[in-house]
Amino acid sequence: MDAVQTLLDIEQIKQLKHRYFRFVDTKDWEGVASCFVPEATAGYPQQECGSRDEIIAFLSRSMVPEMVSMHQGHHPEITVAGDTATGTWYLHDKVFLPSFDFALEGAALYSDEYVRTDQGWLKTRTAYQRMFETSWKISEGPASVNLKQGEISRGPQG
DSSP states (O other), X not given: OXXXXXHHHXXXXXXXXXXXXXXXXXXXXXXXXXXXXXXXXXXETTEEEOSHHHHHHHHXXXXXXXXXXXXXXXEEEEEEETTEEEEEEEEEEEEEEGGGTEEEEEEEEEEEEEEEETTEEEEEEEEEEEEEEEEEOGGGGGXXXXXXXXXXXXXXXX
């Protein structure tokens, strides 16, 4: 595969990931579904999903209408091998749920797998592990911040 095609593939995968985050934050479940092949799987800390339908069901239950969220993917490391690819992304997310007086900000590492299809690049697997998570009561502001360190941020445990 030539270098120009590889760069085009990487750019298309970046755009796919960014669409995924935008669709999640706007609760566009059809849009989220369009980012995955039907047999895709996902590993979220609270749920393992065995198909695109399970992914959408989990996200739509978790991301209730009154939830405000921001998901951003940074520092992509994408490797293309023919018609498949893998990617590691740094996630920065914020979630606000006023009805529960709850706010969260955190970071995680996403590990994704992709396949080239007639519709372009799509996800076959997505999963993340938390680096850290902070949470607080919206009514109490930053004075009530709680920090939860993710295991992955502790380094190798030999």
